[in-house]
Every structure is written in structure tokens, then in C-alpha cells.
Amino acid sequence: MKKSELIAAIAKAGQTSNADAERSLIVLADVVRTALESGQKVTLPExxxxxxxxxxxxxxxxxxxxxxxxxxxxxxxxxxxxxxxADLIA
Incomplete structure (x- = not known):
């Protein structure tokens, strides 16, 4: 799945605009990156x-x-x- 496809899927599932979905994805990536840089773990439920x-x-x-x-x-x-x-993928 390409970034644009991911953004469109998030927008559709969240009933929001593509711009809002893209901002959310960028913020999530920044939060994960910052946490990893400081040595923290980031758990995303499910x-x-x-x-x-x-x-x-x-x-x-x-x-x-x-x-x-x-x-x-x-x-x-x-x-x-x-x-x-992991069970879904295997």
C-alpha cells in the first residue's frame, strides 16, 4: 500500500478529508520517531x-x-x- 492509498483508506474509515488523514499520519510518524530517538517504546493497540x-x-x-x-x-x-x-499474516 502506497502512502496515498493509506491516506485515502484512513480518510474513508475515519470519515474525514484526505488532508486531515495525511496530517494525522505525519503526526503519528513524528511521535513514533521522537519516542524511538529518546529510547522509548511505542505500542499501537491491535x-x-x-x-x-x-x-x-x-x-x-x-x-x-x-x-x-x-x-x-x-x-x-x-x-x-x-x-x-502475526496470526493473520502467517
């Missing part, structure tokens, strides 16, 4: 939980040359769906 995870530093390989490289540790975003949502 959908799942956004959180951050730490990836350890590791050795990798350059696929073109085969040369060994060091991949640094970093923090990544993680999403865990609710069991009911």
Missing part, C-alpha cells in the same frame, strides 16, 4: 510495538572484492506485531 535494538559490531565482507570489513555497532528500529496480527 498492531504492535516499535522499539530500538542494539546491533553488535561484526566482521563483514565486501561483496565486490571479498575483502573483510568491520561493520560498526548501531541502534536500529524494530517492530514486533501483536500475536493477533
Amino acid at each position: 498492531i504492535g510495538t516499535f522499539s530500538t535494538k542494539e546491533r553488535k559490531a561484526r566482521k563483514g565482507r565486501n561483496p565486490r572484492t571479498g575483502e573483510a570489513i568491520d561493520v560498526p555497532a548501531k541502534t536500529v528500529a524494530h517492530f514486533k506485531p501483536t500475536p493477533s496480527l
